[in-house]
Amino acid sequence: MVKTILDNFCVKSGVLCPKCEEKVVKGQVSKLDLDIIQLLCEVEKDYPSIQEVTFNKAVEVENFLAILVNKADMAKILSQGGKIIKEISARTNKRVRILTYGGDERQFLEDLLSPFSILTINTIWLPDDSTETKAILYGRTPKRVPVHFDIIRRLAKEIRGMTLRIEFEKN
Template identity: 30%
Template sequence: MQVPICGFDAKNAVLCPQCESKLENGQLTKADVDAAIKIARLAKTYPEIDKFSLFSCKEVSGEFVLYFGKSDIHTIRQSRTLYRTLQNEFSGKIWIVESEANDRKFIEDLFFPTKILSINVVWVPGGVQKTKVIVSGKWTSRFPIDVIKVANIVKQLRQLDIVIEFEEGQKR
């Protein structure tokens, strides 16, 4: 298991002086530390979690964006039980993204399992750059993803203004 803090610290929920200084210097966030401890606790019960690589965790408005390795994301998406187990450890909703993702892949990961038809950069009057995301299907009140939260996460973590539209014409 790979986590942002020392494996020993994660398993014992106590930070060593080195990890403590990383936290104070801003190299680590409180969310990184909390997520590492939670993942280490779950690894005791779920052996597949022990193989995961958690690179980082960012908190945005009470929601948690977990940066995992590509193969770990595949494992989590294959098992609803594993996803629910991870979700139950956190106080807010979790979003699973690839650690080395570019902006396009980052947005696609946030919208998973919904299909993204296109992601384009558009210029609006005043010289402002926006990223237009076209989502497959149409928006309904039962749409599984809160597009406002996705837009907020992308703005906070990637500094991109996104406009989300649906294939069948309704803007959000």
């Protein structure tokens, strides 16, 4: 069964014990996390490869759903030719992105910006001492910049507190 910080028994029964309930109250597990954990438990019946996956967090921005799992589990959830992602997508009616939990900045941005490839990542210091992360992507700026870049930027903010700027190598 998908691993979480909640007891398997509590997840299965849908009735949380006081210890698990406390994690929800403290905000370690959100309502969305609970929904996605339940959903993954359904999906794993058809796709046993995700039974060993450790779920960390889910974040939603508009029609995008990011699911953060351990680095070692990325392959398990991305296997089956993307069928698992499609299944989660169909059940949630969201575009699904699987991200590495707790990895370094580059790993995070590569997962987030896929299928675009990153040329360089720069940190820009602003006068107020805050920073902005600028990801420069390979190639020319597309005629129409993907609409979802705005959502990607909001996900970066939500997940890592990162102010992200996305640019292309050539204008």
